[in-house]
Amino acid sequence: xxxxxxxxxxxxxxxxxxxxxxxxxxxxxxxxxxxxxxxxxxxxxxxxxxxxxxxxxxxxxxxxxxxxxxxxxxxxxxxxxxxxxxxxxxxxxxxxxxxxxxxxxxxxxxxxx
Amino acid sequence: xxxxxxxxxxxxxxxxxxxxxxxxxxxxxxxxxxxxxxxxxxxxxxxxxxxxxxxxxxxxxxxxxxxxxxxxxxxxxxxxxxxxxxxxxxxxxxxxxxxxxxxxxxxxxxx
Numbered sequence: 247x248x249x250x251x252x253x254x255x256x257x258x259x260x261x262x263x264x265x266x267x268x269x270x271x272x273x274x275x276x277x278x279x280x281x282x283x284x285x286x287x288x289x290x291x292x293x294x295x296x297x298x299x300x301x302x303x304x305x306x307x308x309x310x311x312x313x314x315x316x317x318x319x320x321x322x323x324x325x326x327x328x329x330x331x332x333x334x335x336x337x338x339x340x341x342x343x344x345x346x347x348x349x350x351x352x353x354x355x356x357x358x359x
Numbered sequence: 360x361x362x363x364x365x366x367x368x369x370x371x372x373x374x375x376x377x378x379x380x381x382x383x384x385x386x387x388x389x390x391x392x393x394x395x396x397x398x399x400x401x402x403x404x405x406x407x408x409x410x411x412x413x414x415x416x417x418x419x420x421x422x423x424x425x426x427x428x429x430x431x432x433x434x435x436x437x438x439x440x441x442x443x444x445x446x447x448x449x450x451x452x453x454x455x456x457x458x459x460x461x462x463x464x465x466x467x468x469x470x
Contacts, residue, residue, distance in 0.1 A: 250401070288462035289402070289447070296456065304457065336401050346390055346451050346458055350401030 248272055250351035252337050258357045259327045267322040267354050269337030277340040278320035279304075279348065280312060282333040289336065295320055297342075327358045362386070363448055363461035371467040375437050380464040382448035383430045389451050391424055391431045392458070396445040438468045 253268045271278065280292040291304030293312040301312050309331060311323045324331060334355050338348040364383045372378055382391070390409040394402035406415050408424035408431065415422045419442075421434040435442055445465050449458040 286462065289449075289460040291457060294457070338401075346392065346449075347404050347407060348402075348449075348458065350403070352401050353399075 250337055250339055250349050252335075252351035252354050254354060255352065256355050258359065259324075260359055261328060263327050264323065264325050265327065265356075266324075267335055267337075267356075268319070269321065269351060270319045271337075271339040271349070272318065273339060273341070273349065274317070275339035275349070276317070276342045278314065279338040279340070280310075280320070280322045281336045281338065282306065282331075283336060283353075284333050292322065292335075324356075327356075329358045332356060332358045363450055363459055365446075365448060365461035365464050367464060368462070369465050369467075371469065372438055374440060374468055374470050377434070377436050378438060378466070379432055379434045380446055380466070381430065381432050382450075382461055384450065385429065386450075386452055387428050389428070389453055391428075391448060391450045393422055393431070393433055394447040394449065396447060396463070397443075402445075402447055435466075438466075440468045440470050442466060443468050 250271045276297045279294040281289045283289050290306050292310050293304055295301045295314040298317045313321045334353050336353050337351045340348045366381050392407045393405045396402040406422045411426045411428045413424045419436045423432050445463045447463045448461045
């Protein structure tokens with residue numbers, strides 16, 4: 247039982263390049279989330295998926311897109327990376343929307359030069 | 360926007376000391392959680408409190424939810440180096456389905 251897994255663990259991009267961050271959970275959870283964590287800013291919600299087939303914007307969605315591929319997988323795409331997107335990205339899952347206990351992955355550390 | 364203010368931002372103490380960190384808001388939260396995050400890892404849930412005035416204990420950690428459900432505290436007794444990490448509080452506002460996170464308290468326990 248791996249919980250929440252994220253790939254890659256580290257990534258360096260040049261401005262304008264694109265990439266997809268992958269997230270998968272094996273806990274049969276309905277809801278999944280993408281956050282970014284920046285020094286002094288705490289965790290900020292980018293996008294979430296309350297259940298398979300639905301996605302919604304969070305606090306800071308600009309520059310990102312998401313896909314809920316199936317119940318297990320939720321990916322985050324940067325179409326044209328910018329230095330402001332340098333951050334640590336965390337994926338989290340939650341059993342259902344009304345149960346707020348979230349389980350986090352280990353994070354992806356992204357640097358955009 | 361429902362904000363959670365955590366204090367202090369940084370705390371460095373000697374092993375064996377007691378400490379309290381705080382999480383405050385002007386908004387009412389239907390539930391509040393505490394997470395601990397170690398360097399290079401994701402946050403790990405420690406506890407959820409849902410009732411005003413509720414107190415929960417997890418070994419040497421005591422969590423309290425304020426009577427008005429606007430604030431919470433985490434007290435650590437006889438801190439150990441293993442307690443070192445970033446402590447985050449997160450709350451669910453009334454009518455919301457999203458967690459709002461505080462910016463965290465970074466705790467260092469020196470042996």
